Amino acid sequence: MSDVPSTTGHQHLTPVWQGIQTPKFAVWLFLASEIMFFTGLIVAYLNLRTNSHDWPVAAELLSVPLVATNTFILIGSSVTMVLAFDAADRGKHRRAAYLLLATAILGTLFVSIQAYEWSELMREGIRVSTNLFGSTFYTLTGFHGSHVAIGVIWILAVALKAFRGGYNRNPLGIELVGLYWHFVDVVWIFLFTIIYLI
Amino acid sequence: MAQTQEIEHQEQAHTEDLSFIRRYIFSTDHKVIGRQFLFSSLFFFSFGGLIAMLIRTQLAWPWKEIPVIGRTLYSSTGNILSPEGYPALVTMHGTIMIFFFVIPILSGAFGNFLIPLMIGAQDMAFPRLNMLSYWFMVPAFFIMLAGFFVEGGTAAAGWTSYAPLSALPTMIPGSGIGQTLWIVSLVFVGAASIMGAINYITTIVMLRAKGMTLFRMPMTIWALFITAILVLLATPVLTSVLLLLFFDRTIGTTFFLASAGGNPLIWQHLFWFYSHPAVYIMILPAMGMASDIISCFARKPLFGYRPMVYSIIAIAVLGFIVWGHHMFQSGMNPILGISFMTSTMMVALPSAIKTFNWLATLWRGQIHLTAPMLNALAFVSTFVIGGLSGIFAAATPVDTYIHDTFWIVGHIHYVLFGGSLFGIFAGIQFWYPKMFGRMMSDFWGKVHFSLTFITFNLVFFPMFLLGMYGMPRRIADPSNYNFLAPVQGINQFMTICAYILGLVQLILIANFFVSLVRGKRAVDNPWQANTLEWTTSSPPPKENFHTAPVVYRGPYDYSSPEAKEDWLSQTREPAAAPGD
Secondary structure, rough: OOOOOOOOOOOOOEEEEEEEEEHHHHHHHHHHHHHHHHHHHHHHHHHHHOOOOOOHHHHHHHHHHHHHHHHHHHHHHHHHHHEEEEEEEOOHHHHHHHHHHHHHHHHHHHHHHHHHHHHHHHHHHHOOOOOHHHHHHHHHHHHHHHHHHHHHHHHHHHHHHHOOOOOOOHHHHHHHHHHHHHHHHHHHHHHHHHHOOO | OHHHHHHHHHHHHHOOOOHHHHHHHHHOHHHHHHHHHHHHHHHHHHHHHHHHHHHHHHHHHOOOOOOOOOOOOHHHHOOOOOHHHHHEEEEHHHHHHHHHHHHHHHHHHHHHHHHHHHHHOOOOOHHHHHHHHHHHHHHHHHHHHHHOOOOOOOOOOOOOOOOOOOOOOOOOHHHHHHHHHHHHHHHHHHHHHHHHHHHHHHEEEEEEEEEHHHHHOOHHHHHHHHHHHHHHHHHHHHHHHHHHHHHHHHHOOOOOOHHHOHHHHHHHHHHHHHHHHHHHHHHHHHHHHHHHHHHHHHOOOOOHHHHHHHHHHHHHHHOOOOOOHHHHOOOOOOHHHHHHHHHHHHHHHHHHHHHHHHHHHHHOOOOOOOOOHHHHHHHHHHHHHHHHHHHHHHHHHHHHOOOHHHHHHHHHHHHHHHHHHHHHHHHHHHHHHHHOOOOOHHHHHHEEEHHHHHHHHHHHHHHHHHHHHHOOOOOOHHHHOOOHHHHHHHHHHHHHHHHHHHHHHHHHHHHHHHHHOOOEEEOOOOOOOHHHHHHOOOOOOOOOOOOOOEOOOOOOOOOOOOOOOOOOOOOOOOOOOOOO
């Protein structure tokens, strides 16, 4: 009986495979499915755009400097997220909680600027049903924006728990929301490139 | 009074004070959730089957009064099916059988019930996510059924719902609110599938019992594992394109409307990018179960275990690059058509490896022709017909002729009814003792099998003939076409056989429910099989295993010289170990 199986009585609370804990593994799988979701949208967008003869020049309709600033805000929020996890990992829990809060604020700022951009565009008469440009623009940025909004809510929940010392023993929860947040960030870099730059 | 209270008290203590609702309705136990999936998908199987009966009635005797059911369904049109009602029936038959029966019973019912038991885990990695996955299916059920009661009726653009028929709300009666409900329902199904897939993959990777290496997993688990990966990566693409279609219908976008610059082909591409892998989502688990059942009842190790695993993986990988073969007639560049033809034909290689390995497993085995074994053998033989007919359809020149004919209908039914459904029949009867603690009647199982097998072939084989004769699919009235008059007799013959096939399923249902109360009590391992689920009691306790299993060998050590019996449980220590 020297090799008592790990499943005796109760299994590990968080079993580990190749150094990856179960919840983290599941979040990676979830993100893989999210990648496929956005791939479907992006493929549809690129197909419609390349088949169109009168696709508007994005820079003429959209404010690239404004959205470039917004992009930097989102990238900045990824930085604060990394710092938050790093702080939690080193045991600086108070600092981690404030950094999470900062990330949530930056995320909210991103969504707010996007909302402003939408309202400006609508005032110029480009709505979701105006043309294919409007259809694809609002759909793609809208799905991304809702991902950011959900991320902000998740981060706020994590930050609240962090202020109460909920991650003092195990910062895994911060790492999980961080994975999601970086994913949302990377998706935006793709969307920014294909919608605004090329 | 005091006595009953005491008994109640003991029972409550035994089940950890869970109320009825927590135990049977909002349960986090994978065995209960598996049974929930089983019962709801069997309900939809009956429902989809009844719709098939209406379809066959119409094809054999167009626009005749439908007895009994017609009075309730078609009272406004004089108990006769309406012209716009026929495509609605075809749409609902396909949608329900695929999204509410085959996929949920294989991944939802068998996946849930078998994965933790066969890998030696106590439950899924995320029991609450598992429960949520089922409860995302429930609104999908009701939303889809609600389509029958709204103005214009259910969706009628086919289970493929090609745009623009599905994108413009005013096209046909069924493209009204019924189509919108169809979309919303499938988004729920997709979410449930993805949650399930994340759970299954994580559970198989993380929670295997000690000694259960990847290459000691039974084929059923391998198949469910690969299937879950397909679900994880393919379903979100369907979700994305469903949402785009939803926007086209509701907020005025024009993704699929060529009149406004949109491209209806995007729907086809992205739909089939999901739905071709979905074909493998619907067949791979049945392949896995058939492998285990055939090896068990041939009392021989599965021939070529590793090639069987690799060929499942190969089928899954190829499944992602063959979707275009559904679209040969949609104006595709012929060069692209050839590449899709080639990749499709390559699927035949791993499929043939599997078929030959099943045959080699049977070769010189001590074959026990039990009801599950007969169904598993039927799976192999009809899958061969379905698979070979797939190679015909994959050839672009042949497809030009048979596209959208009954030939294709015959092909899909040989793969999904002949393949998946016989696999499901085999699986139900094989694992029934473990699920419910009682045996199903083998005699009635054989009666059900023989009649099903005969009538199945009589219903679906003539479809190949009709297709070669040129009969298009999805037409409500063959008598509109003069050239089809000579084959109308075949249509009527098929319909009569379909009625018998439908009635025969009552034997299975009766056998299933009567055995729940009157069946012989099942012992722990009634089939003398090797895999882990048979080492625990029937049905298993809440925590699955009384002591955690340790695995020492692969799942197919049948008729090994190591043991007196002709089976060796995966938990049996090697002979050299002390104490054996």
